Amino acid sequence: MKLKYVDGIRYIAPIIVIAVLSGCGLGETAATTAALAEAKAQEAKAAKEAQAKIEQRLEDAQAVAAQQRAAAEAATE
8 A cells, every 4th residue: 555655656746846846936937048048039130130231331332432443543544
């Protein structure tokens, strides 16, 4: 008979541990971690977009400079 009691505790103990840990904020920690990960992903996306804009502006400025050089060379010939 005592063996059945020990077997029952083996199955109930993990449930009790989970219940205690969830009461300690384990669920909140997981939600907070997920929210932070999403925020970091959005920051990375915004940084990539900003980098793309800067690169485009740089390319545009280089194109304008090349046109000005070509115009200056043509004017001196």
